[in-house]
Amino acid sequence: MYQSILSFKGARYLWVAITLSVASIVAYSWHQPIGSPNGGTWLGYTLGTIGALLILWLLFLGVRKRSYSSNMGTVQGWTSAHVYLGTALLLVATLHGGFQFGMNVHTLAYVLMVVVIVSGFFGIFVYVRYPNLLSSNRAGDTLDSLLEKIEKVDDKSRRAANTPNLSQLVENAIDGCEIGGSWWKQLTAKTSSTIVVPFAFDPDAREQTQSNAGQALVIDVLANRLSQISSGDEAGAIQTLLANFATKQTLLKRIRRDIQIRAILKIWLFVHVPISFALLAALITHIIVVFLYW
Amino acid sequence: MSDQKNNYKVSLEDTRLSKRFLSWILFVVVLALFLLLPLASLVSDDASEALRNSPLPSDNAWTSGHLSNAHKIPELNQNCQACHVNAFEVVQDDSCLSCHADTNHHFDTALHDVSKLDGQRCASCHIEHDEPSNIISQNDKLCSSCHADMATSGAVDTELVDVDSFGSEQRGKSSSPHPNIKVSMLVPEGKADAMTWSIRRVSLKDKPKEQSNLIFPHDVHMNPEGIEAPSGDTVLACNDCHVTDDAGKLMQPVTMENNCRACHTLVFDPNDPEREVPHGEPDTVLLTLEEYYSRQFLRESLGRAPTPQEVREFVLRRPGKSVVRRAEQALNLASPWGKAQSVAQEMFEKTTCKTCHQVSIDESGDHLSKWRVDPIKLTKQWMPKHDFDHYSHRTTDCSLCHDASSSEQSSDVLMPDLEVCEACHTGVRTHENKSPTSCVTCHSFHLPAQKGWRQALESGSASKMIKQLGLASDGGIGGAKIVSSSK
Numbered sequence: 001m002y003q004s005i006l007s008f009k010g011a012r013y014l015w016v017a018i019t020l021s022v023a024s025i026v027a028y029s030w031h032q033p034i035g036s037p038n039g040g041t042w043l044g045y046t047l048g049t050i051g052a053l054l055i056l057w058l059l060f061l062g063v064r065k066r067s068y069s070s071n072m073g074t075v076q077g078w079t080s081a082h083v084y085l086g087t088a089l090l091l092v093a094t095l096h097g098g099f100q101f102g103m104n105v106h107t108l109a110y111v112l113m114v115v116v117i118v119s120g121f122f123g124i125f126v127y128v129r130y131p132n133l134l135s136s137n138r139a140g141d142t143l144d145s146l147l148e149k150i151e152k153v154d155d156k157s158r159r160a161a162n163t164p165n166l167s168q169l170v171e172n173a174i175d176g177c178e179i180g181g182s183w184w185k186q187l188t189a190k191t192s193s194t195i196v197v198p199f200a201f202d203p204d205a206r207e208q209t210q211s212n213a214g215q216a217l218v219i220d221v222l223a224n225r226l227s228q229i230s231s232g233d234e235a236g237a238i239q240t241l242l243a244n245f246a247t248k249q250t251l252l253k254r255i256r257r258d259i260q261i262r263a264i265l266k267i268w269l270f271v272h273v274p275i276s277f278a279l280l281a282a283l284i285t286h287i288i289v290v291f292l293y294w
Numbered sequence: 295m296s297d298q299k300n301n302y303k304v305s306l307e308d309t310r311l312s313k314r315f316l317s318w319i320l321f322v323v324v325l326a327l328f329l330l331l332p333l334a335s336l337v338s339d340d341a342s343e344a345l346r347n348s349p350l351p352s353d354n355a356w357t358s359g360h361l362s363n364a365h366k367i368p369e370l371n372q373n374c375q376a377c378h379v380n381a382f383e384v385v386q387d388d389s390c391l392s393c394h395a396d397t398n399h400h401f402d403t404a405l406h407d408v409s410k411l412d413g414q415r416c417a418s419c420h421i422e423h424d425e426p427s428n429i430i431s432q433n434d435k436l437c438s439s440c441h442a443d444m445a446t447s448g449a450v451d452t453e454l455v456d457v458d459s460f461g462s463e464q465r466g467k468s469s470s471p472h473p474n475i476k477v478s479m480l481v482p483e484g485k486a487d488a489m490t491w492s493i494r495r496v497s498l499k500d501k502p503k504e505q506s507n508l509i510f511p512h513d514v515h516m517n518p519e520g521i522e523a524p525s526g527d528t529v530l531a532c533n534d535c536h537v538t539d540d541a542g543k544l545m546q547p548v549t550m551e552n553n554c555r556a557c558h559t560l561v562f563d564p565n566d567p568e569r570e571v572p573h574g575e576p577d578t579v580l581l582t583l584e585e586y587y588s589r590q591f592l593r594e595s596l597g598r599a600p601t602p603q604e605v606r607e608f609v610l611r612r613p614g615k616s617v618v619r620r621a622e623q624a625l626n627l628a629s630p631w632g633k634a635q636s637v638a639q640e641m642f643e644k645t646t647c648k649t650c651h652q653v654s655i656d657e658s659g660d661h662l663s664k665w666r667v668d669p670i671k672l673t674k675q676w677m678p679k680h681d682f683d684h685y686s687h688r689t690t691d692c693s694l695c696h697d698a699s700s701s702e703q704s705s706d707v708l709m710p711d712l713e714v715c716e717a718c719h720t721g722v723r724t725h726e727n728k729s730p731t732s733c734v735t736c737h738s739f740h741l742p743a744q745k746g747w748r749q750a751l752e753s754g755s756a757s758k759m760i761k762q763l764g765l766a767s768d769g770g771i772g773g774a775k776i777v778s779s780s781k
Contacts, residue, residue: 032433032435033433034418034419034421034428034431034433034435034436035421035424035428035431035433036424036425036426036428038358038359038421038424039358040358040421100358100359100424100425102357102358102359102360102425103355104354104355104356104357104358104359105328105329105351105355105356106358108324108328112324143304147302178302179302179304180302180303180304180305180308181303182303182309182310183306183309183310183311186303186304186305186306186309255304259304259305262305262306263305263306266305266306267306269313270306270311270313270316273313273316273317274313274316274317274319274320275320276317277317277318277320277321278320278321278323278324280321281320281321281322281323281324281325281328281329282324282328284325284329285324285325285328285329288329289329289356290358291382292356292378292381292382293353293356293374293378293381294378294382294383294384294385
C-alpha cells in the first residue's frame with residue numbers, strides 16, 4: 001500500500017504538486033514588488049490564499065478518512081495528494097513570506113507548518129521502510145499467535161515444575177513478565193519484567209523483586225540450581241524449564257520488536273496531528289492579525 | 295487468549311497518549327496566547343502596558359517584521375496603534391503626516407493630472423515592517439511607471455523627456471535612456487551697470503558657454519610647474535579655491551577676497567606696495583587714486599602738508615588776487631589728477647583690473663570713472679534639482695569629473711555630463727563593476743518647491759472636480775488661478 005500512495009494513478013498528484021511549485025517559483029522570480037518580497041504584495045496574498053486553502057484541505061484528510069461512505073474519491077487518492085501537495089505547501093508558504101522570518105505569530109505559524117510537514121516526511125519514511133521489517137520479524141506469525149505461543153510455553157512450564165519451589169519460581173516469572181507498556185517502553189523496546197526469586201534458590205536475594213529483563217534472571221537461577229543437583233526428577237524438570245524460558249525469551253524479543261515497529265509506524269502521527277491543530281490556530285491568528293493591523 | 299492481550303499495552307492506542315487531547319490543548323493554547331491575549335492591547339492601554347512588561351505575548355507578537363531604523367522610537371516601536379489606528383483598516387496618511395507634516399508633493403497637482411497616484415497612500419511606497427527595510431524604496435519602477443511615458447502619465451506641458459533606464463549598458467537597448475545632464479545657466483542681459491541675469495536650463499549636450507564676465511583660464515592656474523605668486527611660484531590645487539560648504543555637499547562661492555587676492559593684489563604704485571585700490575566700483579578706485587596722488591603731489595611740491603591758510607586761499611576766491619596766480623595754482627594742482635588718470639588707465643585697460651574683468655569705456659560723463667567693469671556673476675549651483683553630494687565623492691580626484699587643467703576659457707562649463715556619471719554608476723542592479731544606483735540616489739520625489747502633500751492633494755482634487763464638471767482650468771502655476779469658464 002505504501003508504494004501505491006506515492007505512485008497512485010501514475011503519481012498524478014506528484015505532477016500537480018510540481019506544476020504548483022514551478023508556477024510559484026516562476027511567479028516569485030518574475031514578480032518585483034516595491035519593497036522586499038512579502039505576504040502583503042498581490043503575489044504574497046495569492047500565495048498566502050493558496051497556502052491557507054491547502055492547509056485546510058490537508059487537514060480535511062482527517063475527516064475524509066473517517067467518512068467511509070464518502071464518494072469524494074478514494075482515501076488512497078486523497079493520501080497520495082496529501083503527501084505531494086503537503087510537500088508543495090512548504091515551498092508555497094516560504095515564497096508567500098518572502099523568506100522573512102522573525103519572533104512573531106506569523107513565523108510561529110510557519111514553524112508549526114514545517115514541523116507538521118517534516119513529521120509527515122518521517123511518516124512516509126517509516127511507511128516505506130518498516131512494513132518489511134514488521135513482516136520479517138513476524139515470520140508468518142501475528143502478534144496474537146505470538147502471545148498464544150507465550151501462553152502455551154507458560155502452561156508447559158507450569159506443568160514441568162515438579163517441586164513447590166520450582167512451581168513458585170515459574171509462577172513468579174510468569175507473573176512478573178511484562179509485554180509492551182508505556183509509549184516510551186514500546187518505542188524503545190525496553191522490558192521491565194521482574195521476578196521474586198524464592199528463598200530456596202537464592203537466600204541472599206531475600207525474596208526482593210528483581211529485574212528479569214529478557215528472562216535472564218530466571219534462566220540464571222535455573223542454571224545455578226541445575227549445577228547444584230546432579231540427577232533426579234528435578235534436574236529433568238529444570239532442563240525442560242530452561243528450554244521453555246529460552247523459547248519464551250526468543251518469543252518476547254520478537255514481540256517487543258513487533259510492538260516497537262508498530263509504535264514507530266504511528267508515533268509521528270502524535271506530532272503530525274496535534275501540531276496540525278496548533279498550526280490551524282496559528283493560521284487563524286495570522287490571517288486575523290494581518291488584517292487587524294493592516 | 296485475547297483477554298491476555300488486552301492486559302498488555304501493545305500499541306500506542308493502549309497508552310495514555312491521545313492525539314485528540316493533544317490537538318485540542320495545542321489549538322486552544324495557541325489561539326489563547328497569540329490571538330485572544332494580545333487583543334487586550336486593543337481594549338485598554340493599561341492591559342497593553344502590563345502585557346508588554348510581562349513575558350506573555352502582546353500585540354508586538356503580531357508584527358510582521360521590525361520597524362525601519364528611523365521609526366524605532368519608543369512612541370512607535372512600543373505602540374502599534376500609533377499608526378494602526380482603526381482595526382481592519384490600512385494605515386492612513388494622517389498617521390504619517392502627524393509627524394511628517396512638511397512633506398511636499400512631487401509636482402503641481404493643479405497643473406498635472408497624474409491618475410496613477412490616485413488612491414496611493416504614503417505606505418504604497420514607504421513599506422514598513424519589511425526586511426530588509428524598504429522605508430525609502432530604491433525601486434526604479436516607482437519612477438519609471440510615470441517617467442517612461444510622460445505623455446500618458448497625465449503630466450501637462452512638461453519639458454521632461456521620457457526616461458525608462460539609467461546606465462551606459464542600457465543605452466542601446468532602451469527606447470528612453472536617461473538624457474544628458476541639464477545645468478542651470480545664468481544668462482546676462484544689458485551692459486555693465488544695468489546688467490541683469492536670468493536662469494535657463496541647458497543640456498550639456500548643447501555645449502553651453504558660461505557668461506560670467508570673468509576672465510579666468512583654469513589651465514594657467516593649474517600649471518603643474520606652478521604659477522607666479524607674491525611668495526614665488528606656487529602649484530595650485532583645486533581646493534585652494536574651491537572649498538565645500540559645512541555639509542561638504544556643495545562648493546562655496548569663489549570670491550576675490552577669499553580666493554584671488556592673495557596672488558592678485560591691487561597694488562598700483564610699485565614704490566608703495568602696501569597701498570592697494572579697493573576691490574569695488576570703478577569710481578571708488580579712481581577716487582582712491584586721485585586722493586593718493588593729490589596727497590603725494592602736495593607732499594612733493596610743498597615738502598609738507600599745505601597749511602589751512604594755503605588751502606583756503608586756493609579754495610576761496612578772494613577779490614584782488616591775480617588771475618594768473620590762480621591759473622598757475624590750478625595747473626599745478628591738476629598734475630595729481632593727470633597722474634591718477636594715467637595709473638587708472640594702465641590698471642583698467644592693461645593690468646590689474648583687465649586681468650580678470652571685462653572693461654568698457656563710457657564717455658557719457660555720467661560717472662566719475664569712464665571705465666566701466668561688467669559685473670561678475672558665477673553660478674552657485676549648477677544642478678539645483680539634484681542631490682549631488684561632493685562629500686560622498688571626496689575620495690575621487692576632482693579631475694575625474696572636472697577637466698579643469700585643459701580649460702583655457704572661463705566660459706568653459708566644466709560640469710561633467712552623463713557619461714562621466716555612467717563610468718562609475720549604473721541602473722543595472724546586478725552589475726559587478728559599477729555602483730548600482732537608483733533614481734532616488736540623485737533625484738528626490740518630495741520636492742521642496744512643491745506644496746505640502748495634503749495641501750497639494752486637496753488642490754489637485756479640486757482641479758479634477760472642475761474638470762469632471764466640464765469646467766476648465768487655466769493651469770496656473772501653483773493652482774492659484776483655477777477659474778471656471780462657461781465653455
